[in-house]
Every structure is written in structure tokens, then in C-alpha cells.
Amino acid sequence: MGEGASDPLLRVEGVSKHYGGVRALEDVRFSCRAGSIHALLGENGAGKSTFIKILSGVVQPERGRIVLGGMPVSFPTPAAAAEAGISCIFQELSLLPDLTVADNINIADPLRRLGLIDRTQERRRAEQMLARVGGEDIHPAAPVGQLPLSRQQLVEIAKALARRPKVLILDEATSALTAADVAKVFTLLKQLRTEGMAIVYISHRMHEIAELADECTVFRNGRYIETFAAGTRSDDAIVEMMIGREYSSAFPPLGGTRREGTPALAVRNLSWAGELNDISLEVHPGEVVGLGGLDGQGQRQFLLALFGALIGVEGTIEVAGRPAKIGSPRQAKSPQLGLALIPEDRKNEGLMLPMTVRENLSFAALETLSRFGRIDRKAEAEQLDALVRQLAIKSDGLDGPVAALSGGNQQKVVIGKWLMTRPRIVLLNDPTRGIDVGTKQEIYLLLRRLAQQGTAVLFYSTDYDELIGCCDRVAIFYDGTISRMLQGAELTERNLVGAALNLSSAGERPASNAA
């Protein structure tokens, strides 16, 4: 470990937490020294979220001890944890959309004068914190809900720092940030480390962990597995620790580009609301086309436009050679068009959480399972059983609420829902975000199988490895348009990054429809 290793600032021992019959955490331990960055690794369902919820007082452990600065502590509420000096930046932001940036930053620790809120002081503190995290362009009086997601994430970080915590926990805190923001945040974290803060960092991005972490701890299935110094294990070894079985980082083999015949989907000169500009693209049956580029360049909106969720879309779209006007998701889903969209936010856009797995799975295809409005239960059950087996959805039975499933299995339900409509074209909006490695593999296999069966797949991802491993071609988005098309030997991480940043090398032509 480090030289002159002092007692760890934060020490956790024997912590357990169960939800009903499900073991979220079993006898885990963890320790983090002041002035260090400690990465916490594990799949979804490994217990990381529950662990940090316990540390930040959102949830209570059934057993175990937390020792902070040598003193045993317990946190019955988030306020208590914050009081003790633990600040957490959550994956689901803890921001209040109707309140201003300054209100949000100060709300956990208000500054008062004569019993009332001292708005001048609070504003000053907000400006200081924003400057610290590199968000000088954010106005303290702006309502947080109106800011783009990347700015919101910076406000969340500023808010966590406002209390000058001793321990800072970051849970996927950089997922929505631009590359420039991320660089600034990393500099800040390293600075905080020098100042003696203990930082717990959770991320699925290996390169971030490689850059930041001093130590790493792996959880698996709610149990503590191992702690090791950063850099002393290979990526593959780490992943094996996380999923507990032999892991090869290979993706399923590509099918080779088959681009003859009528495209399943042909887009020409598509524009929308100034955010999408003159996009042209073709996807053939059996192709997996990726959308790459930095976050926020229009990829998500493009998929929504194709699915009929946007108003005022200009340009032409042809499905299976015929011009199509896609005015709503209902139209998009119709058998003539056969589109499917796996949306960005599975909990709020893909599923009805309190309803059963069965009800969710059959929801998009109910019309085909019914006659004169009456649902054919037998047909439904047969198709669902087959589907659940095909997708290996792990759940407590089809009639349990889908909310009880892990993130990966929930995503499988969303995908399964759309497979039931037998789509011709499948659109996916960052489908593996926040999903454990094991399920990711299954999804890659599934996409490849779909392509082999002749489905056209169009898929936006923020993960370069995924784009390279899964896609026949990748369209890089920049500023609402496709700046470059990469395929074959060109499809490397270096080129992906370069194209994302819109760096052109000599002799490059700006991208048009990849013909």
C-alpha cells in the first residue's frame, strides 16, 4: 500500500443488508485512506449501490460497523452522513429541478443570517464551488432543471464539495460529462487527493480507473472479493474477478459487410430543430451500424426522430425502399414499418416498474396477441415462456414485479418486449449503460444473432470497445450531423476518438452517406 500508511480514514467491516430474501450485501469490508482515490468495482447487482447508500445514510445496514476517523459511526439519515463529513455524488442526481443552482448547492448546509437564508453568502459559495469544478459558465440563479445534463452533473459535484467533506464518493459521476469536463474533474479529484480527502470512485470505465485510482476493491454478488493496488492486475483479470468466471474480452464475430440490395432504412437530408443537420445514412438488413461521437451530438435525438417521437423532422426516410412518414411510435411500430426502439432510460421509458414481467414483456405486441381487444392468454404465455428462455431472463417468475429484477435483466425485458413485435429495424439508445459485464456479453450476442436473421440494427453507444467489437460500420456524429463513417480496418479507437473530436487528417473528405 502507500508509504507511511496511516490508519484508514474510513473503515467498514462486516456490513450486511438484505432486501426481502435477496442478499444485497453479505459481510463486506472496505477501507479507504485519507489522501487517496479508491476505486470500487463490480457488476450491477454486486452491491456497490447498496454499499454507498449505506455509507451516505440513505439506507441502513442490518449488521456491521462503520468507523470514520477512528470513531464508530452510524447514519440514520443522509443528513447525518453529511454532517459526519461523507458526501456522495449519486448516479441518479440528487438535484431539485425547480430550484436554482445556488439553492441546490447550498441546500444541504444552508447559510443563515438572522434566522433566514443569507442569499448573498450562499451565492458566493455557489460561485466558488462552481469555479472549483470548472463550471464557471453556469449561472447560480439558473433553474437547474433547464441545464443540460452535463452541466447538471457539474452542479451535483459542486454541491457535494460545498460541505467540504472528508470522504467523497462518486457513483458514475462522469457519465454525462464532455471529455473536457471530465479532464477538469479529474484534475480536481487529484487536487482533492493531495489535500487529504478520501475519495471512493465507482465507474465502469476502465481507463478512468487506470488514470485515477490508487487502490481497487472488487465486490461480487454482494460479497467482498479483493483489494489490490492499481495497476497490479490486468483488465481481463479484473473482469474475471467481477464476473467470477473465465472471461474473454472478445466480441462475437462480425458477419462481414453485406450491403447489397434495398436498404432496410434509408435516411436522406434529415434535419430537426437545429439539433440535427442534414443527416444521410443507409442501413441494410443484417447490418449492425453504430452511432459514435461525443455525447450530446444528436445521436439520441436521431434515434427518436426515426421512431416518430419528434415533431418537425425534415428530410426523407425510406423503409424497405418505400418512403415513410413516421409520425408517432405507434406508426413506427406498425408491421409495414417494423421499427423498434430500446430507449435511453429503462426505468422511466422502457418499463412500467410496478407491473409484472409478463405484462411488460407483452405490452408492445398486445395487439398481435389479441382479437377484438381480448387478450389471448394462452398464446401470450407460450410466446413469453419461449422468449424468457431465449433471453435467459433471471427473475422470480413471470408474475413478479419487474422492479425486483437487476438492471441487466430489466434491460433484457425491454429488449424482449420489442423482439415480440418481430421488428425489421431495431434502434438502441445506449443499451448497455450501467449494465454488468455478463449481461453486456449476452446483449452483444443477441444483436449479432438478430443481424444474422436479417434485422437491421442501429445502435448508439458511448463505449468505444462496443462500437468496434459489435458494429460493421460506425457513423460518427458531430454537431448534429455525421462527420465521418468508419468501417473495416479504419474502425479503431484512435480513429473513433479523432473523428469524435472532429479532427480530420490529410486528404479526408467530410462524411456523406457511406456509399
Added chain:
Amino acid sequence: MTVGGARDRNWRYRLAAQRGALAAAAIFAIMFAVYGAAQPTGLSSDVVNTAANKGALLALVAMAQTVPVLTGGLDLSVGMIFMLTNCLASVIVTGSPVMTILGIAGVLAAGLACGLVNGLIVVYGRLQPLIATLATSAIYFGIALALRPQPGGDVNGDFADLMTRSTYGVPSSVVLIVAAVVLIWMPYRNSTLGRAAYAVGSSEQAAYMSGVPIARAKLCAYTLAGLFAAVGGLLLTCLTYSGEARAALGGDYTLNSIAALVIGGTSLFGGSGGVVGSVFGAFVMRTVGDLLVVFNINPVLQPLFVGVVLLFAVSLGSLRLLRVRNKLDLYR
């Protein structure tokens, strides 16, 4: 950005936040001007006084409704607290000045107590506000009826006169509203509990994770609602010199308070809006009735016009939909 530039942006943000209240104020101003112009004597002191007194009643109940709505809740019992305190006042706000003052204190305390009970049931009972306040509204009506089985009672004449007259053309009821806003609302708005109320309405989950005192914020909100309703009940007693427990009246005030709040720009989902907008919203609703008399429309048709005004106000909100580019914004 330059200091001047930042200050400009600041004002623009603050203005944007008050959009609803300003719109309601503007609508009220126009309507009242029309009303005043149509009066044979113009905007005389008497005309203003009568309008102010009627409007202030609903304004106070609307203020009461606003605070729990800010937390994302609802109070269906404000109309009944209004009636209960009216009946109570007709019993105890009488007699010598000392007795009167004690009576006033008692009435306000009763309002606070009713509000507190609502808050306790919602916070610690963890019942949905709609249901909890529906139930308590029945209970409060029962108590009001027990206090005044028949309309009647009395109130200290000097006090009533003070509350309902105009001094130099300024109606006391307007002074009362302004006092309520300045002395109760504004300190609350700028306190941690007041901001906490907005936070809870904006996102209760995020507020919890941010360590906001949710229970205290909600309790305070419902209790404050009871206080505002009690002030309204007092004013009603001063106006009618009696107490009356009529279910339809209480129900009307409750539902109209919700309408006033919406016209005034407060969101029914919580997290945005404020009491000032609701005051103007209430006056807009009352002026509709007055305008009907001016234009010689059968006053019995008042509900029709109030309903149309309400539907119109709500539909104005829907104009925003025309600018929607992403249909996902339409669905929760």
C-alpha cells in the same frame, strides 16, 4: 462574464420565476379596470372596498392551499378550516377588547391545530394528502356544524368594523393580505423550511438524498395552511357578523382555491409558484362574478363563466405545447 452581465441575467432569471404571478396580476388589473369603468360612480371607495373584501376571503383560502401544494401535496380541507374558524369566531370573538383579542388568538390557534393535524396525518400517518385531507375536511365540517348547528352568533363590532372598512380609500382587507404576505409568507419563503418545501415538491427523493428536513417542511406547510385559512375565517365573521356551517360553501372555497392557485401560476405538481400569484388568481376569479353583474348576465350563470375562465386559463398553459419539438416532453 462581466459583473453587469451577471446582474442582468440575474434579473432575467428572477423575472422568469415570477412569470405566473405577473400574468395573473395583469389579467386582474385589466378585469378590474373594466369593472371599475362600468360602475356608475367609477372606482369609488365603496366599490373598491366591497370587491376587496370579497376577494380577500378567497385570496386567504388560496394562500392556504398554496403552501401544501408547493410540497407536492394538496389540502382539500382548507375550505372547511375556513368554515370551522368562522363558526368558532362567531362564538368566541366577542365581548370586551381583552376577550376579543383572546378570541382571535383562539381562532388562529384552532386553525394552526387543524393544519397541524393534517400535517401529522400526511407525514407520520403517511397517507396520501388527497385522502387524508378529504377525511379531515369531513371531520372539520362536523366540528363546525357542532359549533353552529344554525347560522348565528356575533362578533365584536369594533373589530369587525376595523377589518372591513377602508381608510383613506385603502381597504383593511387589502392591508390584511399584504400583512399576511409580508409578515408570514416572505419570512417563510426565505427560511430553510420554506425552501425545503419547494425542494420536497420539486423532487422528494432528491430532497431526501440531499438531507432536506422533509418531515418538518411538510408539517410546517400544512400548519401554515391552517393559519391562513383561519385568518380567512376571521375575516368572514367580520363581514357577515355570524358563523354558518354550510357544506357547499366550504367545498366551493376549497375547489375555487385550487383554481385560483392554478391561475396564479403555481404548479399542481409542486416545486414552483407562490402565494402572491394565488392572491391575484383569487381576485381574478372573484372579479369574473362582478363583471357578470356589470354586463347584466344572470348571476346564477356565474359558475359557467368561472368554469370557462378556468378552462381558458388551463388551455393557455397548453399553448406551450405548440412549441414542443420532442413528444417525450409531453409524457411524465
Added chain:
Amino acid sequence: MLRSLPKIDVATLIAFGCIVLLLLLGGVAKPGFLSVDYLGQQLQVAAFLGVIATGEMIVILMGQIDLSIPWTIGIGGMMATGASGILGTALGVPLAVPFGILCGALIGVVNGWGVAYLRAPSMIFTLGMNAVAQGLMVYHTGGFAPQDRATSLMIELASGQWIPGFSNPLLVWIALGALTVYILTRTVFGRQIYAIGNRERAVFLSGVDSRRVTLIAFAFSGACAAAGGVLLAGWANRSYQAMGDPYLLPTIAAIVLGGTNVLGGRGTYLGTVAGVILITLLQSILSVLQPQDYFASMGIKLPADVFRQVVFGLVIIVMMMLYGREKAMR
């Protein structure tokens, strides 16, 4: 939750348990309370509330609320009794009932359009429509009590007994209830209602037109309320001003006491049936027990209504504490 068999959940069980309690209490307090005749009467009274609550339940399941019930009931009653004046005697008499219900459905369509297409908050929009409906009816009657009489069919429907032992309103309720259970548990529409109450955004992105479903649900609610008004007018032999006002709170209370979540997405029709019967029995018990006499003997004169109201409120609070509590934050 939807199952292949109607599953009874905790809330419904507790509601039925309370019904049994009330029956015992009533049996003790008044001889003849547990007689078939008296219970039959209770069911008949409950049927009026039951018909109205059916429509409202669907709307609440979607996460909305219909506050235009009071005057939609009025419209149903007044348009049915006034049908001959509007459609002429030849059409007016036979078509009185469907005409009344249709007018209610029209109010519901406007409600549904405002909520689904204008995206207006249902609480406010239906509130406004209630006032508009009131205004229209006042205009129609000129502000006076309506003079029209109920048709003989209406009277039959409200007070007759086509099947011996079952009052007609009860039959109407049973038929409507059976239809509703079928819709909720076996049809695409029913699933969509629950789904919208849970997460409308996911419904939209699943390619379902939630707006149409919402519109139809509100139309149904308006029709049910109007049907209740038709029955009420038949019972009283005429329609009268503000005939629907006493029904709003008991309707919502019955639905909620039956275990339906007021925010939508959860609830069974069986629960609503229990809630309706519970509320009806409660009101009957209170009029049987005459608590105000007991207080009068002590010298305190209180109207009977005081007890009705206070007990009503307390019962709701106590029962909701048993099964209507929200989950704690952590």
C-alpha cells in the same frame, strides 16, 4: 395486479372484514338490520354509488381524477327527464335514458380531450368542466327547479325488480361491474389503463396511443356518472338541482377504501365494490344508531350530520392507516 383469477389483495380483504363488522354492529343495534329485505335495500342504495364509482375508478387507475362527477350526474338526470322537451315526445320518452347517458359521455369526451390532448392537469380541467356543466344546467332550467318528470322506464330502472329478489339498480350495477372486470382483466384496453397509470412515457414509447385510451376512459366516467344521475332521477321521480353534489366525496372514498391507489396503476374492481358497500353500510348504521339522541339526553343539542361527517372522516383515516400508507423513504 392482474392475474388469471381475480386475486384478493390485503386492502379488499380488510374492506370486506369491515363490512362484516358493520353488519354485526347493525344487527345488534337494530332488529331487522340483517334481514334479507333490509340488506337488499342497502344493496339497492349502494348500487347508485357503485355505478358512479365504476367510471371514476377507471380514471383514477390511469393516474387522473374526475371532479366533474357532481354536475355530470346532474346532466344525466336533467337531460333524461328533459329529453321529451328537447327531442320531442315521440323520441324523448323511449330515448330518455340513452340521451341522458350520452350527454354525460359528451362531458367526459371534453374532459378526456382536455387531459389527453391539451395535457391539462385533470384536477383543474374537470373542476372547470363541473362548473361549466353546472352553468349549462342552470341555463337550461332558467335557475328554477326542473319541472320535468322521469319517464316510466327510468322509474322502473330505479325502483323495480325485474328479477325477483334483485332490485334493478343492483342489476345495472352487476352488469356494469361484470363488463368492467372483463375490460380490466382481459382486454388490451384494461392493460393499457394500468400501464398509463404506472408510467405513461413508457406506454408512449411502446407505440401505444395513450391519448385515445385516456379520452375513452373519461368518456366512460362521464357516462357512468350520468347513468347514476338517470337512476337518481328515476328514484326521485324527477331531477333536482345539485343532485350530484353529495356523491363526489363518497365516490372517491369508496374507491380509495377499496385499495385503489389514488396516484394510479394499482387497484381491483372487487375492492371498489367492497368500498362502495362499506360506505353505504356506514351511512346506514349512522342513521340507525342516532348518536345525536344520546348527546341530546345529556343536554347537548347536535345535528345528526355532525356524527355522520366526523365518523366518515375518522373511518377513512383509520382504514387507510391499515392499508393505504405510503412506503417510508428509506
